[in-house]
Amino acid sequence: MSRVVVVGSVNLDLVYGVPHLPRPGETLLGDALRRHSGGKGGNQAHAAARVAPPGLPVAMVACVGDDEAAVRLTSDLADAGVDVAGLHAVAGPSGTALIAVDADGENTIVVIPGANAAWPGDAVDRLALAAGDVVVLQLEVPFEVVAAVVARAASVGARTVLNAAPLDRRAAELLGDVEVLVVNEVEAAELFGFDSEVDAETVAHAVAGSPAAVVVTLGGRGALVAAPGTPPREVPAFAVDAVDTVGAGDAFVGGLAVALADGAALDEAVRWGSATGALTATVHGARHPRLDRAAAEALVTGGR
Numbered sequence: 001m002s003r004v005v006v007v008g009s010v011n012l013d014l015v016y017g018v019p020h021l022p023r024p025g026e027t028l029l030g031d032a033l034r035r036h037s038g039g040k041g042g043n044q045a046h047a048a049a050r051v052a053p054p055g056l057p058v059a060m061v062a063c064v065g066d067d068e069a070a071v072r073l074t075s076d077l078a079d080a081g082v083d084v085a086g087l088h089a090v091a092g093p094s095g096t097a098l099i100a101v102d103a104d105g106e107n108t109i110v111v112i113p114g115a116n117a118a119w120p121g122d123a124v125d126r127l128a129l130a131a132g133d134v135v136v137l138q139l140e141v142p143f144e145v146v147a148a149v150v151a152r153a154a155s156v157g158a159r160t161v162l163n164a165a166p167l168d169r170r171a172a173e174l175l176g177d178v179e180v181l182v183v184n185e186v187e188a189a190e191l192f193g194f195d196s197e198v199d200a201e202t203v204a205h206a207v208a209g210s211p212a213a214v215v216v217t218l219g220g221r222g223a224l225v226a227a228p229g230t231p232p233r234e235v236p237a238f239a240v241d242a243v244d245t246v247g248a249g250d251a252f253v254g255g256l257a258v259a260l261a262d263g264a265a266l267d268e269a270v271r272w273g274s275a276t277g278a279l280t281a282t283v284h285g286a287r288h289p290r291l292d293r294a295a296a297e298a299l300v301t302g303g304r
Contacts, residue, residue, distance in 0.1 A: 002056065002132045002133060002134060002261040002262070003056070003057045003058070003059060003130075003133045003134070003261065004045075004048045004052065004056070004057070004058045004059070004133075004134050004136060004254075004257045004258055004261050005058075005059045005061065005086075005127075005129060005133050005134070005135050005136070005158075006041050006042075006044050006045040006048065006058070006059070006060050006061065006062075006135075006136040006137075006254075006257075007041065007061040007062070007127070007135060007136065007137050007141075007145075007146075007149050008039070008040060008041025008042075008044070008061075008062060008116075008136070008137055008138045008140055008141050009039040009040050009041040009042065009062060009095055009111075009113075009116040009138060009140035009141055010037070010038075010039035010041055010042035010060070010062045010063075010064060010073045010077070010087075010094070010095060010116070011037075011038045011039035011042065011073075011094070011095035011096055011097040011111065011114075011116070011140075012035060012036075012037065012038065012069040012072065012073065012094060012095070012096050012097070013035070013036045013037070013038030013039075013096075013097045013099055013246075013285070013286055014033065014034075014035060014096065014097065014098050014099065015033070015034045015035075015036060015099045015101060015246065015284070015285060015286075016030040016031065016032065016033045016034070016099070016100060016101070017030055017031045017032045017100075017101055017102075017103075018030050018100045018101065018102055019102065019103060020102050020103070021100060021102050021106060021107075021108050022100065022108075030100070034284065034285065036285040036286060036287065037072060037073050037076040037077070037287065038097055038099075038246075038247065038285075038286040038287070039062070039073075039095055039097070039116070039140065040138040040140050040163065040165065040250050041060065041062055041136075041138055041140065041141075042060065042062065042073065042076075042077060043247045043250035043251065043254070043286045043287055044136055044138070044163070044250045044251070044253045044254040044257070045058055045059075045060040045077060045080075045082045045136075045254065046076070046077060046080045046082065046254070046287045047250065047251035047253075047254030047255055047276050047280065047287070047288075047291060048082075048136075048254035048255070048257055048258045049077075049080045049081040049082045049254075050080055050081070050254075050276075050288070050291040050292055050293070051254070051255050051258055051272070051276050051291065051292065051293045051296045052081075052258045052261075052262075052293065053258075053262055053293060056258065056261055056262060057083055058081065058082050058083065058258070059082065059083035059084075059085070059086055060077055060082050060083065060084055060086060060087060061086035061087070061088075061123075061127060062086070062087050062088070062116070062141075063087070063088045063089075063090050063115040063116060063118055063119055063120075063123070063141075064087055064088070064089055064090070064094045064115050065089070065090060065091070065092050065093045065094035065095075065114055065115040066089055066090070066091055066092065067092075067093050067094055069093070069094040069096070070089060070094045070115075073087075073094060074087055076287075080287075086127070088119075088120060088123060090115050090118045090119075090120065091118075092114060092115060092118060093114040093115065094114050094115050095111065095112065095113050095114040095115055095116040095140075096111075096112045096114060097109055097110065097111045097112070098110045098111075098112075099246055099286075101244055101246060101284075105242050105243055105244050105245050105281070106245060107244070107245060107246050109246070111140060111166070113140065113141075116140055116141050117141070117142060119141060119142060119145050123145070124145060124148040124149055124152060127149065127152060129152060129153055129156050129158045130156060130157075130158065131156055131157030131158060132157070132158065132159070133153070133156075133158040133159070133261075134158070134159045134160075134161060134257050134260050134261040135149065135150075135153040135158050135159065135160045135161070136160075136161045136163070136253060136254070136257045137149055137150065137160065137161070137162050137163065138162075138163045138164075138165055138253075139163075139164055139165060139166055139167070139168050139171065140165075140166065143168055143170055146162075146174070147170075147173075147174060150162070150174045150177050150178060151177060153177070154177040159179045159260065160177060160178045160179055160180075161178075161179065161180045161182065161253065161256065161257050161260070162174060162178045162180070162181050162182070163182045163183070163249075163250075163253045164181060164182070164183050164187060164191060165183065165184070165187055165249070167183070167186075167187045167190055167191060169190070169191060171191060172191060172192075175207070175210045175211070175212040176210070176211060176212075178212045179211075179212065179213065179260075180212065180213045180214075180215060180256070180260070180266070181207075181212050181213070181214045181215070182215045182217065182252070182253055182256070183214070183215075183216055183217070184216065184217045184218075184219075184249060185198050185216060185217070185218055185219075188203060188214075188216045192206040192207070193206075194206070198216060198224070199224065200224045200225070200226060200232035200233055200234055201232055203216055203224050203226040203232060204226035204231075204232035207226055210228070211228060212228075213225065213226065213227035213228065213266055214226045214227075215256070215266075215270055215273075217249055217252055217277075218237075219237070219245070219248075220237050220242070221237060222234055222235050222236040222237040222274065223235045223237075223252075223270050223273075223274060225266060225267060225270055227266055233267070235267060235270045235271060235274065237274055237278065238274055238275055238278040238299045239278075240278045240279065240281060240282050241282060242278075242281035242282060243281070243282060243283065243284060244281060244283065244284045244285065245281050246285065246286045247280050247285065247286025247287060248277040248278070248280045248281040249277060250280075250286065251273075251276045251277045251279070251280035251287075251288070251291070252273040252274060252276060252277035253273065254273075254276060255269075255272040255273040255274075255275060255276025255277065255296060256269045256270060256272060256273030256276075257269075258272065259271075259272035259273070268300075271300050272296060272300055274299075275296040275297075275299035275300050276291070276296050278299065279291055279295055279296060279299070
C-alpha cells in the first residue's frame with residue numbers, strides 16, 4: 001500500500017494581526033496573538049491526513065524539542081490522523097515561527113529552527129521507506145538531511161515531492177531524483193534565474209531535460225505545470241473567500257501528495273492540491289481544523 005511520508009519541520013506558530021505588513025524600521029501595534037501547531041512539514045502532513053482516502057496512511061518524520069511545545073505539536077498531528085511514530089525528541093526548544101498577517105490575509109514569516117536544525121546523525125538511517133511511497137520534503141531542516149532522504153527514496157523506488165521552500169539554490173542539484181518540484185512564483189524566479197514574468201513556457205524551458213515535473217503555485221491565479229513529455233499548462237485556482245493565506249501553500253503540497261499516492265495523474269493531483277490550499281485559506285492559521293476529504297472533493301469535482 002502506498003503511503004505519504006512527510007519528512008521535515010514542525011513548529012509552534014505565533015500568529016498576530018497587523019494593519020499592514022511592516023516596512024523596515026517600522027513599529028506596528030499588532031493584535032489577536034494566536035498559538036497554532038505549524039511548520040511546513042507539519043502543515044503538509046496535517047492537510048494530507050485530512051484529505052487522504054480511507055486506508056491511505058500519512059506519516060510524519062521530524063524532530064521536536066524537550067519542551068511543552070513538543071507535546072502540543074505531537075498531539076495535534078496525531079489527532080489529525082497522522083502517524084507520529086517518526087517524531088524524534090532532541091534536547092532544546094522546538095521550532096518556532098513568528099507570523100504577521102495583514103488585513104488582506106497576506107503574511108510574512110520568521111522561522112526559528114530549534115529542534116528542526118538538530119537532527120540526530122542516524123535519523124535518516126532509521127527512516128523506513130518502501131517502493132511506491134510518496135515522500136514529501138521541504139527545506140526547513142538541514143539541507144544535508146533533505147539530500148540524504150531524496151537519495152534514500154530513489155534507492156528504494158519511492159516517489160519524491162520536493163517543496164523547495166524556504167528556497168535554497170542547491171535544490172536544483174536534487175532534481176534528478178525528484179518526481180515533482182513545487183515552488184511558488186518568487187522561489188521559481190530565484191531558483192531558475194528568471195528575468196521575466198514566470199509563465200508555463202518559461203518554466204518548461206528552464207527545466208527542459210530534467211526528469212522532474214515542476215509545479216509553480218501562483219496563489220489565487222492557480223498553478224503552472226511543466227512535466228517531461230507534455231506541453232506546459234496552467235491549472236486555474238478555485239474561488240474562495242480567503243481570510244488568511246498562512247499555510248495554504250503547505251496544504252497544497254499535502255493535497256497533491258495524497259492524490260499522487262492515490263494514483264492520480266499530475267494535473268488531477270494539482271487540482272487536489274489547489275482545493276486543499278483554497279479551503280485552508282478560508283480560516284485563520286496554517287491548518288484548517290475542519291478540513292476533510294469531502295470538502296476538497298466537492299471543489300475538485302464541482303469545478304470541472
